[in-house]
Amino acid sequence: MTTTRTRTDGWLLWLMTLPFFLLVILFNYVPLAGWSMAFVRYIPGLSIFKSEYVGFDYFQQLFGTGGELPKAITNTLALGFLGILASPLSMILAILITEVGQRRLRKFIQVALSLPNFISFIIVYAIFFTFFSVDGGLVNALLLKLHLISEPTNLLGNESATWLFQTFVVVWKTIGWSAIIYIGAITSIDLELYDAASVDGAGRFKKALHVTIPGLMPTFTVLLLLSVGNLLGSNFEQIFVFHNALNHDRIVTLDYYSYQAGLVNFDFSLGTAIGVFKSVTSLVILFAANGVIKRISGNSII
Amino acid sequence: MVSRQALSSRLFGTFNILLLLLLVVLCIYPFYYIFIYSVSVPDQVSHRQIYLWPSGFTLINYRQIFGLDELARAAFISAARTIAGTAVTVFCTSMYAYALTKPQLRFRKTMYRITLATMYVSAGIIPWYITMKAYGLKDNFLLYVLPTAIIAFYLVLIKTYFEQLPAAMEESAMIDGANVMTIFLRIVLPLSLPVLAVAAIFSAVNQWNTWTDNFFLAPNLPTMQLVLLNFLTDQTSNLMALKTNMATVSSSDIQQVTPTSIRMTITMIATLPIVFVYPFFQRYFISGIMIGAVKG
Numbered sequence: 001m002t003t004t005r006t007r008t009d010g011w012l013l014w015l016m017t018l019p020f021f022l023l024v025i026l027f028n029y030v031p032l033a034g035w036s037m038a039f040v041r042y043i044p045g046l047s048i049f050k051s052e053y054v055g056f057d058y059f060q061q062l063f064g065t066g067g068e069l070p071k072a073i074t075n076t077l078a079l080g081f082l083g084i085l086a087s088p089l090s091m092i093l094a095i096l097i098t099e100v101g102q103r104r105l106r107k108f109i110q111v112a113l114s115l116p117n118f119i120s121f122i123i124v125y126a127i128f129f130t131f132f133s134v135d136g137g138l139v140n141a142l143l144l145k146l147h148l149i150s151e152p153t154n155l156l157g158n159e160s161a162t163w164l165f166q167t168f169v170v171v172w173k174t175i176g177w178s179a180i181i182y183i184g185a186i187t188s189i190d191l192e193l194y195d196a197a198s199v200d201g202a203g204r205f206k207k208a209l210h211v212t213i214p215g216l217m218p219t220f221t222v223l224l225l226l227s228v229g230n231l232l233g234s235n236f237e238q239i240f241v242f243h244n245a246l247n248h249d250r251i252v253t254l255d256y257y258s259y260q261a262g263l264v265n266f267d268f269s270l271g272t273a274i275g276v277f278k279s280v281t282s283l284v285i286l287f288a289a290n291g292v293i294k295r296i297s298g299n300s301i302i
Numbered sequence: 303m304v305s306r307q308a309l310s311s312r313l314f315g316t317f318n319i320l321l322l323l324l325l326v327v328l329c330i331y332p333f334y335y336i337f338i339y340s341v342s343v344p345d346q347v348s349h350r351q352i353y354l355w356p357s358g359f360t361l362i363n364y365r366q367i368f369g370l371d372e373l374a375r376a377a378f379i380s381a382a383r384t385i386a387g388t389a390v391t392v393f394c395t396s397m398y399a400y401a402l403t404k405p406q407l408r409f410r411k412t413m414y415r416i417t418l419a420t421m422y423v424s425a426g427i428i429p430w431y432i433t434m435k436a437y438g439l440k441d442n443f444l445l446y447v448l449p450t451a452i453i454a455f456y457l458v459l460i461k462t463y464f465e466q467l468p469a470a471m472e473e474s475a476m477i478d479g480a481n482v483m484t485i486f487l488r489i490v491l492p493l494s495l496p497v498l499a500v501a502a503i504f505s506a507v508n509q510w511n512t513w514t515d516n517f518f519l520a521p522n523l524p525t526m527q528l529v530l531l532n533f534l535t536d537q538t539s540n541l542m543a544l545k546t547n548m549a550t551v552s553s554s555d556i557q558q559v560t561p562t563s564i565r566m567t568i569t570m571i572a573t574l575p576i577v578f579v580y581p582f583f584q585r586y587f588i589s590g591i592m593i594g595a596v597k598g
Contacts, residue, residue, distance in 0.1 A: 009406070009482045016401035016483065020394055020452050021413050026437070027449040028420040034429025093325075099318050111581050112326040115333075118576050118587075120511035122531045126569040127332045129534060130339075136562065138335065141351050176329065184592050204311050236427070237514060241531070255427070262428035263518065275426025286422065 038273040044266065058273035069274070072257040075163075075250060076278075080231040082167040087227060090175045091216055094182030095208050110183070113176025124173055125241035132156055157246030166242060166251065170235075181223070182216055189215035221296060229289035232282045254278040333577060340364070340570045344563035363567035366559050373529060377571065380510060380525040383446040384575075387509040392502050394451040396494070399461040400486045414461075421454045427518075434519055441522045445515055450508075456501040459593050463497035464490060500590040503583045510575055526572045533565055 038058055040051035062069050093113070100106040116124070131138045134154035143149045155165060193211045202210065236255040243251050252260070254274060262271020339347060343358035350357055367373045398417075402410050425433075439445040467490065475485050491498070513527035524532075580587070 009404075012481055012483050013401050013404055013407045016397050016486070017407065017410075017413060020398040021417070023394075023448065023451050024417050024420060028423055028425075029416075031425035031429040031433040032423070034425055034432050037429065037432070096318055096322060099315065100322065101315065105319070109322050109326055111584050112330050113322075114584070115577070115580055116329055118507050118511070118580050119573055120513060120527055122513060122527050122534070123569060123573050126530060126534055126565065127336070130336060130566070130569075131332065138351070142353075145351070172328070180588055181591060184588075203307050204314060240514075241534075259427050263431065268428055268432070271428045272426065275428060279424060279426060283422075 035272060035276050037269050038276050040269065042269045042272075044268060054269075058269050059277070061270065062273050062277065068252060068257055071249060072252050072254045072274075076232050076234050076253040076255075078163050079166055079234050079253065080227075082163055083170060084224065084227050084231075086167055086171050087178075087224060088220070089171060090178035091182050091213075091220055093175055094179040094186060094216075095212055097179060098183055098186050098212075099204065099208075110176070110180065114180060115176070116173045117177035119173075121235070121237040121241050124169065124238075128169065128242075129156065154246070156242070157244055159247050159250050162247045162250035166238065169238065169242070178223075182219060185216055185219040186212060222293060225289045225293045225296075229286040230282075231285050232278055333573060336566050336569050336573075339563065339566040342563070344558055344560045348560050348562065362558055363563050364571075367564065367567055367571065372524070373568075376524045376526050376529045379523055380527070380572075382443070383512075383525065384506050384509040386443075387447050387450055388502050388505045390447050391450050391453055391456065391505045392498055395453055395456045395501065396460050396491065396498060397486060398452055399457050400464055400490055401482070402457075402461060403464050404482065414457075417452060417457060418454050431518055434515075439519065441520050443523060445520055446509070446512075446523075449515075450505070453501075453505070456504070459501060459590060460494070460497055462593060463494055467493055496589075497593075499583075500586045500593075503579070503586045504590055507576060507579070526568070530565075530568045530572050533568055 036048055039055060040048060040053050042048060042051050061067065097106060097109055097113075100109060129137070132140070132155045134140065134152050134157070137152070140149075140152040144152060155161060158165070189212065193215070194207055197207045197211050232254060234253040234255060236253075236259070239251055239253050239256045240259070243256060255278070258271045258274035258278065260271075261267050261274060265271075335353075338352060338354075338356040340363055341359055341361065342352060342356040343360050344363065346357040368377075401407055402414050404410070434440065434445060434449075439448070471489055471493070472485050475489055480488070511527065513525060513531065516523065516525050516528045517531065521528075
């Protein structure tokens with residue numbers, strides 16, 4: 001009886017896993033085979049196996065002069081580093097939110113500030129376009145009316161402001177939601193530490209400085225290293241919607257460069273080569289960051 | 303001395319709340335502004351800047367948009383991918399997660415690890431594009447549903463939850479002769495509604511917001527997001543196209559809408575589901591990242 005049960009269950013268990021495991025392979029690992037396009041002169045419609053093998057020609061072309069690779073690397077790194085620089089903001093926000101005494105008000109603030117995290121970048125762009133566009137944008141209209149500026153400014157097409165502006169967009173969208181992770185960490189700090197600090201005469205500010213911030217440091221370190229590990233992972237959707245002819249030189253990232261080469265100019269091989277370069281470099285950075293995390297906290301992120 | 307500290311503490315409290323409310327305005331006002339623009343009379347609002355209140359009140363923009371076949375179709379496709387995609391993700395990922403908790407399943411650890419690694423593996427946009435095309439998913443509704451059937455992050459959440467369920471109920475069902483599938487469907491799933499709700503709500507928001515697959519591979523199955531994107535990138539010509547279509551809808555309203563009023567209204571329609579859903583389900587989102595954070 002028991003053996004039959006286990007045997008039929010064995011069948012069933014495979015039925016409950018194999019199709020899904022197959023989907024995982026099909027949609028996540030099979031596309032990796034497409035990397036071979038970077039090593040052949042791929043012509044859409046023709047099989048990869050029938051294409052001419054060219055070795056590292058496309059990588060040489062990529063690193064050769066005239067390409068946009070240096071620009072793309074600079075922009076990707078700049079946006080990545082600015083994002084990391086901005087990351088303490090969500091920790092500070094979390095401390096400020098937990099300082100609000102009234103429970104309902106605190107909840108309301110929390111919900112309102114984290115809402116932008118859940119809208120798509122198309123809507124984010126629609127909002128920023130509405131507020132900052134050069135003709136009819138609300139911010140320009142207001143500043144003109146108050147005579148603070150004499151001509152409308154085109155922030156969306158301003159090359160030199162691009163990095164900071166894009167960082168602002170990310171902060172606006174994600175800060176409230178990131179703060180929630182810290183709020184969770186704050187509630188798990190031992191209350192006795194606060195009581196002890198009170199006895200020592202510490203006020204609100206001193207308690208935040210000497211109890212809350214040290215208590216949040218482990219969380220902060222892990223999240224920081226996670227974002228370092230994801231340094232090259234600039235958000236393609238964001239870059240895609242905010243990209244335009246005016247800000248191109250400061251916004252073209254590795255992802256965007258790859259997309260442009262492959263799906264706009266139809267040079268699939270070059271586009272893939274850019275993608276392979278990005279993936280391999282990212283993996284190296286991720287493992288390095290993971291090594292550091294292991295050293296510091298004994299945990300591993302991968 | 304003590305009273306001075308109490309005073310500064312209260313002052314800080316007040317300023318803190320004011321600062322936070324200012325941030326709240328920065329996050330909420332954009333949505334509010336787009337809403338009041340979408341219900342303002344298009345003719346009036348294009349000549350007079352509004353800030354706090356709509357200029358007049360009309361639903362003409364919404365009437366026009368939903369009167370258009372292509373917009374109604376996009377809303378339908380968005381809703382369909384959200385419902386079907388969420389159902390498929392939750393069902394497949396939870397069944398997979400349950401089977402992976404059974405020690406008698408061989409290679410379960412290997413399969414689990416390979417699945418988790420997908421969080422860090424990305425082939426890049428062009429290999430992805432070529433592969434999906436090769437699978438025949440171009441302009442195929444399955445493109446919205448199949449690739450997201452198994453999501454590693456939800457797999458971690460759900461599997462962790464299953465492992466914490468009391469084993470006694472499963473055991474008694476097993477003695478009664480129920481097989482592993484029956485136990486999963488009749489006992490484990492009903493007991494796991496909280497975690498399934500978390501996965502469902504995350505998944506629904508993602509489905510509603512996703513547009514890259516639509517943009518690259520399914521131009522003939524446009525969602526609301528794509529319609530908005532097209533409208534943003536090429537306003538004038540899209541309005542012309544809209545107006546040509548509108549001629550057949552109702553001729554009296556045509557002159558009254560403007561590119562901006564239509565844009566605001568499409569933005570509003572694409573945002574509304576999130577604005578309505580998020581505040582009420584926020585605790586599910588939070589419990590989701592908290593479990594995720596503990597595991598990670």
